[in-house]
Amino acid sequence: MSGTTVSIVGLGSMGLGMARSLLKGGLRVFASDLNQARVDEIVAEGGESAPVPEAAAASDILVCVVLNAEQTRAVLFGPDGWAQHMTKGAVIVSCATVPPAFAREMAAEAERLGLHYLDAPISGGAVKAAEGRLSIMASGPDAALDRAQPALDAMAEVVHRVGPDAGAGSAMKSVNQLLAGVHIAAMGEALAFAVSQGLDLEKVLGVISTSAGTSWMFENRAPHVIENDYTPRSMVNIWPKDLGIVQQIAQDAGLSVPITETALAQFRKAAEAGDGEVDDAAVTRVYTRAAGLKLPGES
Numbered sequence: 029m030s031g032t033t034v035s036i037v038g039l040g041s042m043g044l045g046m047a048r049s050l051l052k053g054g055l056r057v058f059a060s061d062l063n064q065a066r067v068d069e070i071v072a073e074g075g076e077s078a079p080v081p082e083a084a085a086a087s088d089i090l091v092c093v094v095l096n097a098e099q100t101r102a103v104l105f106g107p108d109g110w111a112q113h114m115t116k117g118a119v120i121v122s123c124a125t126v127p128p129a130f131a132r133e134m135a136a137e138a139e140r141l142g143l144h145y146l147d148a149p150i151s152g153g154a155v156k157a158a159e160g161r162l163s164i165m166a167s168g169p170d171a172a173l174d175r176a177q178p179a180l181d182a183m184a185e186v187v188h189r190v191g192p193d194a195g196a197g198s199a200m201k202s203v204n205q206l207l208a209g210v211h212i213a214a215m216g217e218a219l220a221f222a223v224s225q226g227l228d229l230e231k232v233l234g235v236i237s238t239s240a241g242t243s244w245m246f247e248n249r250a251p252h253v254i255e256n257d258y259t260p261r262s263m264v265n266i267w268p269k270d271l272g273i274v275q276q277i278a279q280d281a282g283l284s285v286p287i288t289e290t291a292l293a294q295f296r297k298a299a300e301a302g303d304g305e306v307d308d309a310a311v312t313r314v315y316t317r318a319a320g321l322k323l324p325g326e327s
Contacts (some may be wrong), residue, residue: 045157053182084113116142149201220315256325
């Protein structure tokens with residue numbers, strides 16, 4: 029859509045790439061983050077920066093890519109929130125992983141202000157974010173989806189329309205996070221098991237990647253362990269939050285999720301051991317430390 033203006037709040041590993049994809053899509057982009065250096069990067073690439081009231085008033089679409097529910101509420105509806113400055117009929121695209129009930133609450137607040145709200149969690153990682161190839165799980169009224177389409181087209185390879193009301197997108201993201209978190213924890217356990225048997229982890233990666241036991245997370249995260257590279261593409265700290273949301277949703281539904289709870293416990297142990305802000309492949313260390321085993325690069 030020619031002339032569409034988008035503000036994006038939150039320029040972390042995902043948001044920075046999404047901002048670049050929005051620029052590549054030919055949209056006018058205002059960037060906002062507590063880290064001014066990130067904002068400056070986007071401005072240098074053709075984006076803009078302005079005070080919240082000015083950027084919000086100019087925006088047809090606000091993409092909110094903050095960490096959690098607390099930050100989402102503060103950014104949108106806090107004392108200096110964006111929503112109060114947006115023009116009626118504009119749309120909020122909320123991408124954080126949050127409980128479905130929270131997404132419904134935010135949608136009601138937006139409606140009260142005459143704004144559209146799209147519950148739109150994202151998946152795909154930082155590389156796909158920068159390539160405009162995310163998977164977006166969007167739920168909300170058709171009017172919100174239609175209004176957000178220019179931004180969605182720029183950011184996503186596929187937009188899954190999962191329901192007409194906010195909350196369905198967040199529920200779907202929690203299904204994804206349940207599987208992703210469990211698979212990463214299982215990857216760590218499998219590599220630790222391989223070490224205990226004296227196997228070469230490079231060979232383990234090659235064999236398992238072409239065998240029935242593989243997973244996308246195994247193939248993506250195992251190299252981080254083998255290369256002793258825990259630069260945070262996705263931090264350990266994400267998983268106590270996201271799997272905690274899964275656990276709470278399941279409890280509210282009366283559903284037992286023992287495998288999720290086991291993975292959650294391992295990520296909590298990793299965070300408690302000081303690995304919270306490194307790559308989530310570091311959950312492997314929980315297993316090896318307990319057994320006195322050494323991973324590549326460890327002495």
